[in-house]
Amino acid sequence: MFGARRKAINKYRNEIALIWLCAVGGVFGNISPFFYGVLAEQIVLTGTHVGYVAGAELLGMCLCSLAVSFFLIRWRLKVLLLIAASAASVCNLITPFAESFVELLVIRFLSGFMGSGLIYSIAFGLVTRQNNPDRLIALGLLVQVSLSSALLFSFPHIASSFNWRLIAYIVGAIYASTLLLLPLLPERIAPYVTCGLSWRINDSSISTIKLLSALFLFYISIGTTWPFVALIAKDSGLSDTIVGSGLGIGLLIGACGGLVVALLGMRYGRIGPLSISLLGMGISFVLFGDVLSSTMFFVAIAILCFFWDYGQPYLLAAIGDSDNSGRFSVLIPAVVGLGYSLGSTISGYLIPVIGLNYIAMSGVAFLVLSGSLLYSEYRSENGSSMGSLKYEA
Numbered sequence: 001m002f003g004a005r006r007k008a009i010n011k012y013r014n015e016i017a018l019i020w021l022c023a024v025g026g027v028f029g030n031i032s033p034f035f036y037g038v039l040a041e042q043i044v045l046t047g048t049h050v051g052y053v054a055g056a057e058l059l060g061m062c063l064c065s066l067a068v069s070f071f072l073i074r075w076r077l078k079v080l081l082l083i084a085a086s087a088a089s090v091c092n093l094i095t096p097f098a099e100s101f102v103e104l105l106v107i108r109f110l111s112g113f114m115g116s117g118l119i120y121s122i123a124f125g126l127v128t129r130q131n132n133p134d135r136l137i138a139l140g141l142l143v144q145v146s147l148s149s150a151l152l153f154s155f156p157h158i159a160s161s162f163n164w165r166l167i168a169y170i171v172g173a174i175y176a177s178t179l180l181l182l183p184l185l186p187e188r189i190a191p192y193v194t195c196g197l198s199w200r201i202n203d204s205s206i207s208t209i210k211l212l213s214a215l216f217l218f219y220i221s222i223g224t225t226w227p228f229v230a231l232i233a234k235d236s237g238l239s240d241t242i243v244g245s246g247l248g249i250g251l252l253i254g255a256c257g258g259l260v261v262a263l264l265g266m267r268y269g270r271i272g273p274l275s276i277s278l279l280g281m282g283i284s285f286v287l288f289g290d291v292l293s294s295t296m297f298f299v300a301i302a303i304l305c306f307f308w309d310y311g312q313p314y315l316l317a318a319i320g321d322s323d324n325s326g327r328f329s330v331l332i333p334a335v336v337g338l339g340y341s342l343g344s345t346i347s348g349y350l351i352p353v354i355g356l357n358y359i360a361m362s363g364v365a366f367l368v369l370s371g372s373l374l375y376s377e378y379r380s381e382n383g384s385s386m387g388s389l390k391y392e393a
Contacts, residue, residue, distance in 0.1 A: 015136060017184040018127050022140025023147055024178055025120030028171065029226075029340075030148035030251055032057075034155055034244055035167065037230030039095070039104070042164055049101050051348020054227040055341045056105050060112025061120065062337030068121040077185045081122055085178045088115025092172035096165035117337065119178060124333055126185075141309070145255040147174075152248035156240040207322040210377050212331065215315055216339040217370035218278075221363035222308065223343020225285055228351075228359060232288055233297050235356045242294050246301045254305030261313045270314045271378045277311025278371045280304075285367075288360035315374075 028035070036050045091111035098104040127136050151170070158166050233243045261273075284304035287296060319332065343366070347359040 013184055017181040018123065018136055019140045019143055020181065021119065021123035021178060022127060022137060023144035024174055025116065025123045026140075026144050027148050027151075027174065028116050030144065031151050031155070031171070031247075033227055033230040034152055034240075034247055035171070036227060037234065037240075037243065038155075038159055038164055038167060040231065042096070043098060043101075043104065046351075048348045048351050050227065050231065051344050051351065053101075053105055053108050054223075055345035055348065057108040057112040057116075058223070058337045058341035058344065060109040060114075061117030062112075062334050062341055064113045064117030065121050065124075065333035065337055066331065068118065068125070076187055077122060077126075078182050078187070080118060081178060081182060081185060084115055084118035084122065085175055087111070088119065088175035089172040091115055092168045092175065095168045112337075115175060117333070119175070121333055141258050142255055145251045145258075149248040149251045152244045152251065154244075156244035159240060207377060208319060210373055211315070211319045211322055212335050214370045214373040214377070215319065215332070216335050217366045217373065218311075218315065219336050219339030220343040220346070221281070221285075221366035221370065223340035223345075224347045224363040224366070225288060225304075225343075225360040226340075227344045228347060228356060229288065229301065232356050232360075236293075236297070238294055238297060242297065246294075246298050249298060250301030250305040253302045254309040257306040257308070257310035258313065260310055270318055271374065273314050274311050274374055275371065277307045277314070278367045280307030281311070282364050282367050285360040285363045289358055 032054060036054055039053070040046075040050050088111055091107050091114075095104065095107055095111075098107055123140070127140070155167050158164075158170075230243050230247070233246070234240075238246075264273075280303055284300050284307070287300035287303070290296070316332065343363070346362060350359050350362060
């Protein structure tokens with residue numbers, strides 16, 4: 001009796017640890033628009049510089065995820081998490097003291113490569129090997145969104161009432177909190193039993209590669225706009241308080257999109273919800289292309305966050321269903337990071353040419369390309385491994 005109870009308690013502790021890792025691993029992507037907006041004001045960065053810094057951090061996360069896919073199952077997780085949490089904490093603590101754009105670029109790259117990217121990869125590697133990954137990912141998303149919303153609501157007051165550097169210290173402390181999870185982690189991640197180390201290309205792999213390409217384009221579109229929404233709002237004359245509140249409310253509404261997915265599941269298949277998601281995101285990008293009032297800013301952020309969180313689970317699930325080996329799915333963090341990084345870099349180049357308000361329009365083009373790949377996959381599927389976009393009764 002007591003053994004069963006102790007086993008259940010340990011199970012809940014381990015699940016809580018995984019949920020917190022998932023939440024912390026992705027929290028910076030949610031708060032980055034405000035974070036970079038504050039840095040731009042305090043360290044005097046242009047919109048182009050913000051694009052480069054955001055791109056460097058996401059590039060670091062991408063390269064980390066790509067490298068980790070080869071050695072994660074061989075290294076001791078506790079050592080990796082110790083390195084990741086320490087690096088992310090230190091990089092955020094020293095970010096306010098960067099004296100030049102180059103220093104800031106290096107610090108944020110290292111934060112992504114050795115810190116947040118490694119934490120996210122550890123979380124992803126552990127969760128995907130659980131019996132109930134969907135539930136754990138959903139709970140991690142809810143915690144992540146709740147934490148991000150609380151930070152975005154409080155950051156404007158912290159920046160105005162206290163030292164703005166406190167924002168970076170809080171982010172560093174959040175990463176440091178993952179050190180408390182060290183006793184709960186297994187020594188190593190169990191490898192996939194059925195796939196070995198094979199990267200053999202077959203029909204299933206081609207389907208997965210096509211879906212990964214759609215995910216890549218999906219995140220390029222997000223990267224063209226999301227890191228700059230705070231700057232777009234401020235360029236329209238909105239205050240830090242309105243920006244922070246809008247981002248916080250938008251993230252909470254985005255969580256509702258994830259809840260809708262949890263309730264509906266595959267009832268309407270995947271191609272329909274994904275099409276609706278891409279259309280909704282495209283509408284939000286168009287709204288960002290105009291001078292924003294506070295009301296329109298709230299509406300644009302709410303639409304973007306809702307349809308982002310509504311479509312993403314279907315796309316990730318489609319990739320997982322099509323990947324029989326499990327070797328390509330571990331590249332999801334790298335694909336997401338590279339797409340987001342490339343999108344923000346593209347906008348960094350475009351800002352001097354077309355201005356802040358119109359960079360979101362470039363995101364519409366990448367949404368169209370992503371949708372084209374998804375529809376192509378939907379039309380070409382011919383087996384169970386390729387049927388990840390269709391409704392199954």
